[in-house]
Amino acid sequence: MKLFNGMTVKNNELHVSDVSVTELKKNYRSPLYVYDENFIENTCEIFLKNFSSSKFNTKILYASKAFSCLEIYRIVSKLGLGLDVVSIGEIFTAKNASFDMSKLYFHGNNKTYRELEFAVENGVENIIIDNDYEHEIINDLAKKYNKKIDVLLRINTGIDAHTHEYIKTAKDDSKFGYSIYDDKIYSLIRDIANQSNLNFKGFHSHIGSQIFEKNSFFDAVKTVFEFSKSVEDKLNIFISVLNLGGGFGVYYSKEDNPFSLAEFLQEYILVIEEQQEIFGLKLESVIIEPGRSLICNAGSTLYTVGGTKKTYSGKEYIFVDGGMGDNPRYALYKAKYECCLANKVNDKCGNLYTVAGKYCESGDILINEIKLPKAEKDDLLLVSSTGAYNYSMASNYNRITKLPVVFVKNGKHRLVVKGESLEDLIKNDI
Ligand code: LLP
Numbered sequence: 135m136k137l138f139n140g141m142t143v144k145n146n147e148l149h150v151s152d153v154s155v156t157e158l159k160k161n162y163r164s165p166l167y168v169y170d171e172n173f174i175e176n177t178c179e180i181f182l183k184n185f186s187s188s189k190f191n192t193k194i195l196y197a198s199k200a201f202s203c204l205e206i207y208r209i210v211s212k213l214g215l216g217l218d219v220v221s222i223g224e225i226f227t228a229k230n231a232s233f234d235m236s237k238l239y240f241h242g243n244n245k246t247y248r249e250l251e252f253a254v255e256n257g258v259e260n261i262i263i264d265n266d267y268e269h270e271i272i273n274d275l276a277k278k279y280n281k282k283i284d285v286l287l288r289i290n291t292g293i294d295a296h297t298h299e300y301i302k303t304a305k306d307d308s309k310f311g312y313s314i315y316d317d318k319i320y321s322l323i324r325d326i327a328n329q330s331n332l333n334f335k336g337f338h339s340h341i342g343s344q345i346f347e348k349n350s351f352f353d354a355v356k357t358v359f360e361f362s363k364s365v366e367d368k369l370n371i372f373i374s375v376l377n378l379g380g381g382f383g384v385y386y387s388k389e390d391n392p393f394s395l396a397e398f399l400q401e402y403i404l405v406i407e408e409q410q411e412i413f414g415l416k417l418e419s420v421i422i423e424p425g426r427s428l429i430c431n432a433g434s435t436l437y438t439v440g441g442t443k444k445t446y447s448g449k450e451y452i453f454v455d456g457g458m459g460d461n462p463r464y465a466l467y468k469a470k471y472e473c474c475l476a477n478k479v480n481d482k483c484g485n486l487y488t489v490a491g492k493y494c495e496s497g498d499i500l501i502n503e504i505k506l507p508k509a510e511k512d513d514l515l516l517v518s519s520t521g522a523y524n525y526s527m528a529s530n531y532n533r534i535t536k537l538p539v540v541f542v543k544n545g546k547h548r549l550v551v552k553g554e555s556l557e558d559l560i561k562n563d564i
Pocket residue numbers: 197199200218241301340342343344379380381382423424425426427463522523
């Protein structure tokens with residue numbers, strides 16, 4: 135398993151930010167999500183430092199669908215980031231974390247009236263319009279609350295980035311956004327710009343997630359600028375904000391070859407500046423929305439080994455005390471992860487195992503085939519890079535309780551989300 139910054143091995147045991155896995159299990163419970171707070175802060179700094187320009191303002195929004203809870207909102211808020219939110223639940227969480235609501239950007243392809251009203255009522259000032267019915271509702275709400283709302287239109291650039299089918303978002307048949315190749319988009323923009331309580335600011339584009347090809351991002355930038363210019367020319371409407379989304383790929387396993395974030399961000403800025411030079415938009419700010427790349431490698435999941443089993447066909451399983459309920463990504467995308475036996479890190483990896491969970495489903499696999507030391511009952515098994523889209527996509531399948539979340543920093547640990555109790559499981563049952 136790749137050891138990320140902050141992971142060390144002492145006495146054959148894995149430590150995260152100087153806290154040993156045994157200590158974590160002893161103080162909390164197993165399974166458990168563990169986040170390295172220094173890692174999160176350093177990654178935020180990389181974004182803030184490298185995505186900046188003297189030609190326009192830049193903003194970093196944390197795409198909080200990757201991992202949302204009060205404490206992560208407090209941390210990114212303190213560091214000066216904004217938030218990409220996609221539901222009333224994420225807005226509610228941000229409000230309760232005392233986030234500056236004017237720094238929230240509300241996305242989604244089917245925001246309900248209740249969600250939009252909650253957003254406007256609670257001071258969300260930036261809404262991304264996905265389709266042709268939303269702008270009238272938002273305008274009516276803005277009037278009702280006597281506000282002016284800044285809006286962006288989500289556009290689909292048709293850029294087919296190389297990633298899993300389920301997480302591509304800019305294909306021609308995507309459910310997200312409005313295609314720039316559909317001529318009706320110009321009348322939609324005019325309609326939005328004519329709404330009295332809306333400030334039409336520009337466009338939002340997000341081409342997909344877990345993308346490794348820099349050129350996909352650069353091509354998207356070029357397309358967005360060219361389209362923006364065509365809008366300025368055709369409609370005499372100025373584009374002052376461009377939100378280019380997230381999607382930067384990260385390392386999960388040896389198959390992934392991510393670019394250096396700092397280098398990429400610097401190149402990205404240069405490409406944007408170059409396009410600005412060519413097209414001369416009345417640009418005020420350029421926004422990006424990293425989710426996975428900001429949080430994924432900061433998080434791991436700690437499990438305890440139960441049994442092992444060698445099947446009739448010879449496949450050897452390690453069973454752990456969690457599985458698809460806390461990490462559905464193998465079941466959904468055949469996502470690949472790495473792990474280690476965290477109390478035997480330096481032992482020889484001589485056994486080929488498949489790590490399976492405890493859920494009633496054959497697809498409840500965490501890692502299909504990985505070489506590890508011989509596993510025994512009560513060994514601790516840590517799966518790395520589970521910081522994004524694990525906790526946030528967890529379920530209670532089989533009525534198994536959701537895991538606690540612990541943050542560690544320089545030898546200290548603290549609970550930031552309690553694990554669910556059995557009572558929690560029935561609290562809404564009547
Ligand atoms: N902005 C928008 C509008 C998005 O839809 C997303 C992700 C992001 C930003 C952040 O993308 P990121 O930087 O995290 O790649 N559940 C899937 C990922 C779904 C991504 C959805 N949108 C998974 O587990 O891989």
